[in-house]
Amino acid sequence: MFDRWLAGKWRVVLASLALLVALSSLAASPAWAIQIDITKEGGLQALPIALPDFVSLDPGGAPGLPGEMGRKLVELVTADLEGSGLFRAVPRAGHLQDPVSLWKGASYKDWRLVGAEAVVSGAVREAGGKLVVDFYLHNVYRGTLWGKGKRFTSSPADWRFVAHRVADEIYTRVTGEGPYFASRVAFIAEKGKRKWLSLMDQDGANRLDLQVGSAIALTPRFSPDGGRLFYVSFETGEPRIFRWDLYEGRKFQQGDYPGLNSTPAWSPDGRRMAVTLSKDGNAEIYIKDLFSQGLTRLTQNSAIDTSPTWSPDGRQIAFTSDRGGGPQIYVMGADGQNVRRITYEGKNNTAPAWSPSGDKVAFVMGGGGRFRIAVTDPEGAAVRVLTDSWMDESPTWSPNGRVLIFSRQEGSHTRLYTIDHTGHNERLVPVGDGIEASDPSWSPLIR
Amino acid sequence: MKRTGIVTTLLFSLAVLSACSSPQSGGPEAGAGGAGGKGGAGSGAAGMNRSGADGSSLAGGGAGGANAEPEHRVHFAFDSSAVTGEAQGVLAANARWIKAKGSSEVVVEGHCDERGTREYNLALGQKRADAAKEVLVSQGVDASKIKTVSFGKERALVEGHDEFAWSKNRRAELRIR
Numbered sequence: 001m002f003d004r005w006l007a008g009k010w011r012v013v014l015a016s017l018a019l020l021v022a023l024s025s026l027a028a029s030p031a032w033a034i035q036i037d038i039t040k041e042g043g044l045q046a047l048p049i050a051l052p053d054f055v056s057l058d059p060g061g062a063p064g065l066p067g068e069m070g071r072k073l074v075e076l077v078t079a080d081l082e083g084s085g086l087f088r089a090v091p092r093a094g095h096l097q098d099p100v101s102l103w104k105g106a107s108y109k110d111w112r113l114v115g116a117e118a119v120v121s122g123a124v125r126e127a128g129g130k131l132v133v134d135f136y137l138h139n140v141y142r143g144t145l146w147g148k149g150k151r152f153t154s155s156p157a158d159w160r161f162v163a164h165r166v167a168d169e170i171y172t173r174v175t176g177e178g179p180y181f182a183s184r185v186a187f188i189a190e191k192g193k194r195k196w197l198s199l200m201d202q203d204g205a206n207r208l209d210l211q212v213g214s215a216i217a218l219t220p221r222f223s224p225d226g227g228r229l230f231y232v233s234f235e236t237g238e239p240r241i242f243r244w245d246l247y248e249g250r251k252f253q254q255g256d257y258p259g260l261n262s263t264p265a266w267s268p269d270g271r272r273m274a275v276t277l278s279k280d281g282n283a284e285i286y287i288k289d290l291f292s293q294g295l296t297r298l299t300q301n302s303a304i305d306t307s308p309t310w311s312p313d314g315r316q317i318a319f320t321s322d323r324g325g326g327p328q329i330y331v332m333g334a335d336g337q338n339v340r341r342i343t344y345e346g347k348n349n350t351a352p353a354w355s356p357s358g359d360k361v362a363f364v365m366g367g368g369g370r371f372r373i374a375v376t377d378p379e380g381a382a383v384r385v386l387t388d389s390w391m392d393e394s395p396t397w398s399p400n401g402r403v404l405i406f407s408r409q410e411g412s413h414t415r416l417y418t419i420d421h422t423g424h425n426e427r428l429v430p431v432g433d434g435i436e437a438s439d440p441s442w443s444p445l446i447r
Numbered sequence: 448m449k450r451t452g453i454v455t456t457l458l459f460s461l462a463v464l465s466a467c468s469s470p471q472s473g474g475p476e477a478g479a480g481g482a483g484g485k486g487g488a489g490s491g492a493a494g495m496n497r498s499g500a501d502g503s504s505l506a507g508g509g510a511g512g513a514n515a516e517p518e519h520r521v522h523f524a525f526d527s528s529a530v531t532g533e534a535q536g537v538l539a540a541n542a543r544w545i546k547a548k549g550s551s552e553v554v555v556e557g558h559c560d561e562r563g564t565r566e567y568n569l570a571l572g573q574k575r576a577d578a579a580k581e582v583l584v585s586q587g588v589d590a591s592k593i594k595t596v597s598f599g600k601e602r603a604l605v606e607g608h609d610e611f612a613w614s615k616n617r618r619a620e621l622r623i624r
Contacts (some may be wrong), residue, residue, distance in 0.1 A: 006464040216601050238596045260573040263566050284568035350567040364564050393564040
């Protein structure tokens with residue numbers, strides 16, 4: 001098509017115009033995102049999307065009726081998308097075009113009739129121990145493909161991962177936000193008096209217990225590459241920092257300073273750890289160079305300084321300090337300079353978590369006997385309280401900075417919840433097996 | 448070696464005698480003052496006990512019956528690591544007990560109630576443990592024998608979600624060996 005346009009100069013101009021139109025329609029897709037992002041009284045406005053089961057392809061590539069794999073893949077894609085609060089699946093009963101026919105070519109008017117603004121068609125091939133999944137996203141409103149078709153190849157055992165990748169593609173194309181479904185959550189599992197380090201997919205599936213012992217484990221934090229965790233363990237009898245290498249299944253103690261060793265936080269470049277140590281008198285924040293093992297002290301006062309969290313560019317650190325009387329959130333340069341307080345509302349503000357998108361800091365706002373999840377910008381303006389319980393804590397961000405996972409104490413139970421950063425779409429994350437869950441840390445994207 | 452042991456036992460007996468007198472000396476402040484005055488002798492005995500561990504443990508066994516064991520626990524106000532007047536008295540009694548017993552190690556655990564975040568409470572628990580340690584040291588306990596450990600809000604003493612449970616859980620506990 002472009003070849004024809006490029007035949008003459010005039011056509012080059014036309015092509016440039018066409019390109020401009022194409023670019024402006026690209027720029028318009030975040031505008032769509034803003035549209036579905038609008039938070040009305042009822043909550044998030046969800047996009048109606050049709051998600052028929054994926055067809056099965058025979059070795060010759062001919063589509064047949066959906067099989068077990070095509071059914072469960074779509075079930076998980078649907079759960080991801082609906083779980084975000086930004087999508088609503090159009091009921092199957094109303095679908096006018098069957099999956100095989102859709103795979104051959106979308107009948108947009110049929111999908112318009114059932115109120116779908118987008119429809120997904122997909123195909124599954126299982127051969128030679130491999131799972132191959134192809135899918136297309138259709139923009140029903142415009143009657144065109146929404147981006148290119150995409151193929152994922154994996155082992156059949158990793159079908160959940162493939163489903164999360166498909167859901168991420170759809171989510172990103174429609175909302176203009178970064179993906180987050182193909183990610184994990186490290187957390188502290190608890191049963192009886194035991195607390196241990198555990199790992200699961202962001203939707204609560206595939207739980208893997210890492211460190212089962214009698215010692216208390218606390219506050220896991222993912223490395224920027226997602227392959228390692230820092231956490232606190234009492235296995236020596238005192239709180240000490242450990243590093244767990246997920247792929248090697250090994251752990252290492254990270255230093256042994258007298259007193260408190262807590263709240264490890266990996267720098268975005270993966271080379272340094274911000275940490276709380278009380279070795280020089282009281283809880284102060286230090287940076288440890290993970291290569292030279294050198295320590296740099298950032299805070300110097302008689303108050304508690306703890307819970308460092310890095311800005312995504314690694315230049316600033318938000319933290320908790322009670323230097324002004326009660327605990328509040330402060331921000332300083334990664335060199336310890338230019339300290340400024342950013343929270344004033346709430347008497348007891350702690351546990352900041354800087355968003356991966358850089359524009360927000362989540363924290364726990366305490367006051368009136370309640371502790372709730374709140375969000376502010378790094379300057380301290382636009383404070384918004386998201387939750388309404390009495391003991392919520394440990395907010396941590398999804399890789400795209402859109403969703404928070406946190407723990408909530410309800411009576412004698414502690415559970416994980418997610419919530420959209422607008423304060424809508426609060427959901428319980430199922431962990432299973434009667435296990436209590438706290439201290440979540442959301443991994444980077446898994447690719 | 449034997450000589451040291453005898454000297455230790457003698458000094459130790461003195462310390463026990465002085466410790467015995469303080470519970471009868473009235474309020475916590477008077478008790479604390481009394482122990483403070485003898486701090487020099489007490490810490491000297493404690494320092495030597497390390498080289499004569501056998502002798503002191505025998506004497507310690509005898510002293511236990513003569514001197515009531517203090518409660519090894521003090522409490523704090525919400526979000527505070529300030530040692531109250533009452534806690535000062537309890538800690539002073541513990542200092543005397545520790546010196547009398549010739550303990551080789553004291554672990555001070557700091558604990559918090561369930562309100563507030565895990566991370567902040569770990570730091571607050573440390574501050575409580577350090578505050579309690581400071582009182583023990585001021586009362587003549589050798590600082591190098593004292594280890595502080597914060598458990599934050601991980602080890603509640605009393606289960607429950609009311610002010611009664613919370614007030615019991617905000618505490619420093621002494622583990623004396």
